[in-house]
Amino acid sequence: MTVTQVAAYAAPAAKAPLERTTVPRRPVGAHDVLIDIKYAGICHSDIHQVRDGWGEGLYPMVPGHEIAGVVAEVGPEVTRFAVGDRVGVGCIVDTCRTCEYCLAGQEQYCVEGITGTYNAVDRQGERTYGGYSSHIVVDENYTVRIPDGLALDVAAPLLCAGITLYSPLKHWQAGPGKKVAVVGLGGLGHMGVKIAHALGAEVTVLSQSLRKREDGLKLGASHYYATSDETTFEKLAGSFDLILSTVSAPLDLGAYLGLLRVDGALVNVGAPEEPVALNLFSVIGGRKTLAGSMIGGIAETQEMLDFCAEHGLGSEIELIRADEVNEAYERVLASDVRYRFVIDASTI
Numbered sequence: 424m425t426v427t428q429v430a431a432y433a434a435p436a437a438k439a440p441l442e443r444t445t446v447p448r449r450p451v452g453a454h455d456v457l458i459d460i461k462y463a464g465i466c467h468s469d470i471h472q473v474r475d476g477w478g479e480g481l482y483p484m485v486p487g488h489e490i491a492g493v494v495a496e497v498g499p500e501v502t503r504f505a506v507g508d509r510v511g512v513g514c515i516v517d518t519c520r521t522c523e524y525c526l527a528g529q530e531q532y533c534v535e536g537i538t539g540t541y542n543a544v545d546r547q548g549e550r551t552y553g554g555y556s557s558h559i560v561v562d563e564n565y566t567v568r569i570p571d572g573l574a575l576d577v578a579a580p581l582l583c584a585g586i587t588l589y590s591p592l593k594h595w596q597a598g599p600g601k602k603v604a605v606v607g608l609g610g611l612g613h614m615g616v617k618i619a620h621a622l623g624a625e626v627t628v629l630s631q632s633l634r635k636r637e638d639g640l641k642l643g644a645s646h647y648y649a650t651s652d653e654t655t656f657e658k659l660a661g662s663f664d665l666i667l668s669t670v671s672a673p674l675d676l677g678a679y680l681g682l683l684r685v686d687g688a689l690v691n692v693g694a695p696e697e698p699v700a701l702n703l704f705s706v707i708g709g710r711k712t713l714a715g716s717m718i719g720g721i722a723e724t725q726e727m728l729d730f731c732a733e734h735g736l737g738s739e740i741e742l743i744r745a746d747e748v749n750e751a752y753e754r755v756l757a758s759d760v761r762y763r764f765v766i767d768a769s770t771i
């Protein structure tokens with residue numbers, strides 16, 4: 424078997440618009456599956472990376488780590504998948520597999536670092552290219568099954584947005600009797616609302632304005648407050664067991680920590696590019712936790728997909744053609760999407 428060229432949308436250089444091209448995919452190895460990509464979600468971090476927001480990128484860059492498709496070929500030693508299976512790939516395509524975190528199913532915190540689905544060099548020294556493409560070859564151990572109950576288009580964003588919210592909600596035990604606030608109602612936040620509600624928690628959305636209030640309540644929130652209204656912080660002081668911040672704009676952390684109950688946690692899954700300042704009395708009083716969380720492990724991603732299928736939770740999406748991707752990026756930056764763009768890979 425030889426390396427094949429596959430159709431893709433790539434940024435040829437930093438900050439350049441994406442354009443149609445071809446990229447190489449490795450031969451299907453013993454433990455690999457070849458996936459015929461059907462849909463790829465557009466994550467905010469795709470835009471950060473093609474625009475060098477997170478440091479120097481590798482070009483041409485094919486973004487996309489919210490991949491849903493169908494297995495087209497399997498390597499001779501693949502045991503978990505067969506041709507025709509509906510599968511997904513998220514942000515991780517390899518890790519060391521031997522460190523304590525990999526062995527515990529927390530591959531996202533691998534001590535050697537993850538091999539990213541794109542904008543990375545894999546452990547064999549080859550460049551990785553993401554999901555804005557017709558096909559991808561991935562080790563079966565970093566591939567997950569998409570249950571029949573989930574349509575592939577609304578499942579794609581779960582591979583990053585879904586797991587990014589599911590993992591901290593589970594870790595901090597969101598469930599019946601717990602009050603959870605989600606800061607920001609975008610691609611990440613709307614999945615946080617859906618999943619927290621399905622877990623049985625009482626959910627509040629904290630958004631800059633009340634513009635998306637009706638959506639928020641429909642998605643599963645019981646309450647919706649505008650953070651631009653100063654009285655919100657007085658009214659809700661000491662209310663929440665868990666606050667998940669999905670925004671990358673700088674937050675007044677002290678103000679949000681003030682909304683937690685004793686032993687509550689403020690968990691960041693979005694991060695501003697600049698360092699933040701904090702008066703530590705805002706965590707000392709009330710024994711509070713300021714934390715972060717990054718995507719989730721492979722087994723946990725499977726658990727999340729099974730949970731979403733069981734509860735009928737997909738992402739709210741706007742399906743686009745591949746040649747609309749540059750326009751979609753501008754709309755994501757303007758927060759003009761409800762709630763995730765998904766590329767129909769048949770148009771690549």
Ligand SMILES: [Zn+2]
Binds near residue numbers: 466467468583584
């Ligand atoms: Zn992402």
Ligand SMILES: [Zn+2]
Binds near residue numbers: 520523526534535
């Ligand atoms: Zn590891």
